[in-house]
Structures are given as structure tokens and as C-alpha cells.
Amino acid sequence: MQGTTESIPENAVWIADSGVFIACGRQQRNKYTALERFAQRNEITFVIPQRVYEELGGAPDRSTPGQTPINSAIDTGWVTVADELDYTNPTVSSVMDGVRGFIARESNRSEDNIEKADTALGGVAAHLLESGTAASICVLTTDDDAGNGVVTAIEAHGFDGQITFKDGFELIAEIT
Amino acid sequence: MSKATGDPERAINGLMSVAQLLEEPRLARLYTYILREGEVTIDEIVADIDTPRTTAYADTGTLVELGVLTRDEAQKTHTYTGIPITLTANLDGDTYTITPTLVEAIGRSPQDQDLDLLIEKHGMGKLAAALTYAIPYVEGGMTERLAARELNLQPAFGIAVLQALREVILDMREYDPYFDQIRNARDKPVDEEA
Numbered sequence: 001m002q003g004t005t006e007s008i009p010e011n012a013v014w015i016a017d018s019g020v021f022i023a024c025g026r027q028q029r030n031k032y033t034a035l036e037r038f039a040q041r042n043e044i045t046f047v048i049p050q051r052v053y054e055e056l057g058g059a060p061d062r063s064t065p066g067q068t069p070i071n072s073a074i075d076t077g078w079v080t081v082a083d084e085l086d087y088t089n090p091t092v093s094s095v096m097d098g099v100r101g102f103i104a105r106e107s108n109r110s111e112d113n114i115e116k117a118d119t120a121l122g123g124v125a126a127h128l129l130e131s132g133t134a135a136s137i138c139v140l141t142t143d144d145d146a147g148n149g150v151v152t153a154i155e156a157h158g159f160d161g162q163i164t165f166k167d168g169f170e171l172i173a174e175i176t
Numbered sequence: 177m178s179k180a181t182g183d184p185e186r187a188i189n190g191l192m193s194v195a196q197l198l199e200e201p202r203l204a205r206l207y208t209y210i211l212r213e214g215e216v217t218i219d220e221i222v223a224d225i226d227t228p229r230t231t232a233y234a235d236t237g238t239l240v241e242l243g244v245l246t247r248d249e250a251q252k253t254h255t256y257t258g259i260p261i262t263l264t265a266n267l268d269g270d271t272y273t274i275t276p277t278l279v280e281a282i283g284r285s286p287q288d289q290d291l292d293l294l295i296e297k298h299g300m301g302k303l304a305a306a307l308t309y310a311i312p313y314v315e316g317g318m319t320e321r322l323a324a325r326e327l328n329l330q331p332a333f334g335i336a337v338l339q340a341l342r343e344v345i346l347d348m349r350e351y352d353p354y355f356d357q358i359r360n361a362r363d364k365p366v367d368e369e370a
Contacts, residue, residue: 018320018331018332018335019320019335019339022332022335022336022339023339026290026336026339026340027288055330055331055332055335056332058330058331058332059330059332059333059336060293060297060330060333062289062293063289063290063293063332063333063336064289064290064336065332065333065335065336066332066333103319103322106316106317106318106319107312107317107318107319107322107362108317108362108363109322113322114322115321115325117321118319118321118322142320142335142339143313143319143320143321144316145316145317145318145319146319146320146321
């Protein structure tokens with residue numbers, strides 16, 4: 001279900017997960033600059049769920065995520081925080097349920113163990129597609145199961161061919 | 177230390193050796209480096225891991241005494257080879273199998289801010305537990321956030337730890353003959369063990 005960078009539609013809206021920014025910051029920090037250059041060259045603004053923004057901001061100061069310059073990325077304009085998710089929207093909540101079911105099965109846990117917040121990537125994707133804000137979505141994450149879960153749940157909702165999952169580690173390897 | 181001989185003296189000596197490796201990241205790093213390289217000389221150690229010659233002599237000597245390295249003295253230039261270790265701890269039913277992959281994680285910790293912070297704040301046991309989540313994370317079958325939550329780590333910090341251990345796993349799994357013996361948290365959350 002993973003896409004190569006070439007197969008991702010030019011007009012796709014990219015939704016990025018916490019792990020991508022963390023992976024850019026681990027060990028050599030120049031990867032963060034490479035991600036910024038990639039975004040600017042391709043005229044991409046990475047959309048991050050609020051949950052991602054809160055996670056990065058809440059990490060311990062001395063950890064990699066605690067030192068991720070997410071605020072300056074937002075100020076510069078190549079990252080933007082998504083609107084708050086509307087859980088009463090049936091498409092949003094049903095896609096999130098789909099992601100939750102997928103993650104539970106893959107991780108060998110009961111669905112009760114998967115929190116709604118774990119499925120925020122799917123919720124943001126569903127909202128952007130349903131509202132017509134995006135014609136297609138690329139989910140950029142370092143979490144295979146989360147990425148595959150979003151693709152499965154979105155496609156199950158009839159948004160066929162409008163969603164791609166790009167592995168964050170793979171993209172970083174390509175651009176550095 | 178790989179063969180079960182039923183020798184109590186050997187078991188306790190092995191336990192003390194592994195404990196010393198876990199306590200000393202510099203020894204841990206040297207041990208797994210040699211294990212991956214196969215056969216090395218002191219010159220190669222000095223060049224590859226940027227360590228003073230005196231330290232390299234002292235540390236290889238210590239590792240030979242601990243029984244985790246062999247020194248071949250047949251040639252004029254001595255060579256060192258790593259002996260893969262596996263040690264299963266069982267404390268009142270709580271079990272863990274230590275293999276070279278955990279030793280590598282400890283060896284890396286001084287140069288990795290996330291592993292270093294994890295050990296400083298939560299201890300080595302947490303590092304060992306995190307490794308049981310990093311395995312299904314790498315192989316598929318465990319999400320970053322589920323792992324972070326079950327490990328009781330702040331989500332983004334938990335993701336950073338998993339990513340650090342992912343690098344350890346990718347570098348070690350082909351050199352660690354006991355890799356499959358490490359517990360896999362996909363089977364059961366760590367805190368649900370009897």
C-alpha cells in the first residue's frame with residue numbers, strides 16, 4: 001500500500017505524523033533542513049493533526065522531539081496544524097473507527113486499548129477529502145501500521161485512489 | 177556461553193559477566209562491534225571505534241576475562257572474536273532473555289540522547305522492555321503510540337526511543353544468533369505478564 005514519491009499526485013495534500021519530525025531530528029539534525037527544502041521545492045505544506053503538535057510540544061526538553069523546531073516550521077509556513085477534529089461528522093468518526101479496528105488487529109490488542117487520538121491521521125484525512133479541501137492525500141508516517149490503517153479505512157469509505165501512504169524513513173533516505 | 181551444560185558455576189559467572197557488560201556502555205559497545213566484525217586486531221579497533229590504544233588493550237583484556245571474547249595468539253598480531261551471549265533471567269516468573277541486541281542498545285546509549293535519557297529517567301529495565309516493543313514495531317504489528325502508552329512514556333519521547341531501537345535492531349539482527357529469543361510485546365503487553 002506504500003507509494004513511491006513519483007506516484008504521489010502533485011496536488012496531494014500531505015499529512016505528516018510525529019515520527020517524521022522526530023526521525024529528522026535524531027542524530028544528525030540536517031535531515032530537518034532537507035525536509036524543509038523538500039516541502040518548499042514541491043510547494044507542499046505538511047498538515048499535522050493537533051495531537052501531533054501537542055505530542056511534539058510535550059516531549060521532555062532533552063529528548064529529540066523536545067528539541068524539534070516545529071514552531072519555527074509553522075512560522076515559516078511549511079507546516080500547518082489541522083483544524084480540531086469534528087467527531088460528530090459521521091465520515092470522520094467512521095474512518096477513525098476503521099483505523100482503530102485495523103490497528104487493534106495488527107497489534108494483537110482489543111479495540112478498547114486503541115485511543116481515539118491514535119487515529120487522528122485518519123480523521124484529518126477523512127475531513128480534508130470529504131470537505132473537498134483535498135482531491136487526494138498522502139499520509140507521511142514512520143509507523144507502518146498507522147499508515148496502512150489510514151489507507152485501508154479511507155479506501156473502505158469509497159475514497160478509492162485518493163490516498164497514498166509514504167514511509168517517512170524512506171522519504172528521509174531519498175532527500176538526504 | 178551458548179551451550180547449556182548444567183554447570184552452576186558457569187551460570188553464575190556468566191550472569192556476572194553479562195551484568196558487567198550492561199553496566200559499562202564502553203565495554204558493551206566494544207563487544208558488539210567485535211561481534212559484528214567477526215575477527216579484529218587492536219589496530220582495527222583503535223581505527224574503527226576511535227578509542228585510545230591503551231583503553232583498547234585494557235577493555236579487550238577485560239572482555240576476554242569475562243568470557244565474551246576469545247583472543248587468538250597463534251599469529252604475531254593477536255586477533256579477537258566475539259562469543260554471542262544469551263542469558264535468561266527469571267525472577268519469580270518475570271522473565272527476560274538478554275542477547276547481544278540489548279547489549280548494543282546499552283553500548284549506544286552515551287551517544288544517543290533518547291536512549292541516554294530513557295536509562296537516566298526510567299532505568300535499564302525500561303530499555304529492555306522498550307526493545308520488546310521495538311521488535312514488532314520494526315517487523316509490523318505494533319504502532320508507535322500503542323507502544324509508548326503501554327511503556328508509560330510520553331508519546332513523542334516513546335516514538336523517539338522506538339526509532340533509536342529500530343536502528344539497533346536493523347544493525348544487530350543478522351549478527352545476533354539469539355535475536356528470536358527476545359520477547360515480543362505483540363504477543364502480550366509487558367505489564368500483563370503473570
